[in-house]
Amino acid sequence: QRSDPASEFVQRVTIVLVGPPGEGKSTQGNLLATGGSRIVAPAFQVSDGFESLASPVAYADFEFEGVYHRIIDTTGVFAGPANMADRLASCASYAAGGIDAFVFVLRKGRFTDELFDQLMAFQDAAGPGSLSRTVVAFTHCGRETMEQLIARCRQSQNQRLRDVVSRIPAIVGSESQLPARYAGDRSALLAATAGVCRAQRGAAKPTPMDPAEVRRALREMSREVEGLASSERRVLLREKMRGCEAGLASLAAVRAALQEARENQRREDSSRDERHVLVDEVRLADLEVQRMRGAAESLTARGASARRPHALSCCTPSCQDACTPCGDVIQEILFDFRKERETEIQRGFERADALAQAPSEAEVRLPPQYQQQQQQRRKSEEEQQQQQQSQQQQQQSQQQQQQPQQQRQQQQHQQQQSQQLQQPPVAPQEAQGYPVYDATNVGFWPAQPAVDPAYADYITNGLVPQMAMPTVPHAAWPQPKIPQPPPQPAAEPESLYGIGMPQTAWLRSWFPTAAART
Structure with a gap:
């Protein structure tokens, strides 16, 4: 009855065989359907290779201890989640009452992470609660008994195997090469399903999951993977996606990896934003410190106590300086503002120091590259400041050295000018063949030079004793004014009015002023 899905039995138990190809799945189905009898034709075709056969679904009906069973063998289940969902959905047409139990067939050996991922992928495709209805059947157990196999699985150091044992309800083992074990292995497996x-x-x-829903989920995850900013995460998740499409990873594992990648990406973005904010805060703090330092230097240079007139016009009319009430209020305001700014700047530097020394989860240490850049920038600024200070000191020392010399030169220059102004110019006795002007011998000039009339009086009145004059025609020179001797008074009689007193003596005695004028 392998081709008539409409044939039904009363109280039938439906069992689906799943597992990777080449693990003995079809052999296990024949053991359950025929009990390993060589007389009855095998219900399922067995392949020695690791490739699945062409038939997607095959089933067989049998009776065991009064209970009717249907065994459904699936092929190509682990060719990807979409293909797995298609095969399990096709099994639903052969299980009218639903699937009662799954038998996950594995070859006994090392239980790897790949096998664990395949089991998780099967759980995603079969639907929630499928592992609680799954029995793991190990094939090729040799002469190891069921009790020994179960004990070894429970005591194994393999964490994955212990995890599987804790999730599934039963574990069985079988050996197809030992006919003596056929009946016992069949009874144990059917008892586990019961x-x-x-x-x-x-x-x-x-x-089982809808195949269309599985394909849509795969497309969405692929788009999310390609949207990640980190190339390394994209490469790793692409490998995960390929494993999921090949049936070697579950959708849940890919979702978990994608969620972790998103969280890491969000954390890195937040850390980068915090670093940018911190860099901006540090830069603003540096600018504020520079401004305050410049203001302090300016106040120091001008004098902290100096006040400009009409700096504050708080009164009407405006005071020459801040009056006492206004000055007190303004001083309080300025003091409060200065304290607030100093507190804010101090807190910013404390926060930056705390982040640099012991960053918390929300605050990340600045990258080494930025720290090196900051150190180099500060070192260069310190060197520039030192150079500027040294240059200023040199300039001040040069100015101090040059200032006495300049003052001496200015004093010498002023002394020379004052001496030149105090000493009149003296002409030489002979200057380039010109005749010498002599105030005492003005009548014997061989020639008279042309002189500015404004200076003629100075020359003619003898204010300039000696001067070298060029030879010019005599007619062009003005005639000098020769001083004449005062006229002599006429002889007076020896007496006036017969009193025997000279006339001039009498006049001087009565009119001293007039006599002096005379």
Whole structure:
């Protein structure tokens, strides 16, 4: 009855065989359907290779201890989540009452992370609650008994295997090369599925995922992966996506990895923004410090107590300086403002120091590259300041050295000018063949030079004793004024009015002023 899905049995148990290809899935199905009998034709075609056969779904019906069973063998289930959802959805047409139990077939050996991921991928495709209805069947167990196998799995150091043992309801083992084990292995496996059915009685049966929904989820995750800013994360998640498409990873694992990548990306973006904000705050603090330092230097240079007139016009009419009430209020305002600014700047520097020394989770240390840049910039600024200070000191020393010399030169120049103004110019006795002017011998000039009339009186009156004059025609020179001797008074009689007193003596005695004038 492998081709008639309409044939139904009363109280039938539906079991679906799943697992990677080449693990003995079809052999396990034949063991359950025929009990390993060589007389009955095998229900499922067995392949020795690791490739799945062409038939997507095959099933077989049988009775065991009065209970009817249907075994459904799936091929190509682990060719990707979409293909897995397609195959499990096709199994639903052969299970009218739903799937009662899953048998996950694995070859006994090392339980790797890849096998664990395949089991998780199967859980995603089969639907929520599918692992609670899954029995893990290990093949090629040899002569190891069921009890030994279960004990070894529970005591294993493999964390993945212990995790699987804690999640699934039962573990069984089988060996197809030992006919003596056929009956016992078949009974143990069917007893495990019967226990699953009893434990899940009344519970909703798992519903496989919609293949269209799986493909949509894969497309969305692929777009999110390509939208990540970090190239390294994109490469890692692409590998995860390829593993999921190949059936080697679950959708849940890819979602978890993508969520972690988004969280890391968000954390890095937040850290980068905080670093930018911190850099801006430090830069603004530096600018504020520079402005305050410049203001302090300016006040120091001008004198902290000096006040400009009419600096504050708080009164009407405006005072020459701030009056006492206004000055007190203004001083309080300025003091409060200065204290607030100093507190803000101090807090900013404390916060920057705390971030640089012991960053918390929300505050990240500045990158080494920025720290090096800051150190280099500060070092260069210090060197520039030192150079400027040294240049200013040199200039001041040069000015101090040059200032006495300049003062001496200015004093010498002023002395020379004062001496030149005090000493009149003296002409030489003979200057380039010109005749010498002599105030005492003005009548014997061989020739008279042309002189400015404004200076003629000075020359003619003898104010300039000696002067070299060029030879010019005599007619062009003005005639000098020769001083004449005062006229002599006429002889007076020896007496006036017969009193025997000279006339002039009498006049001087009565009119001293007039006599002096005379």
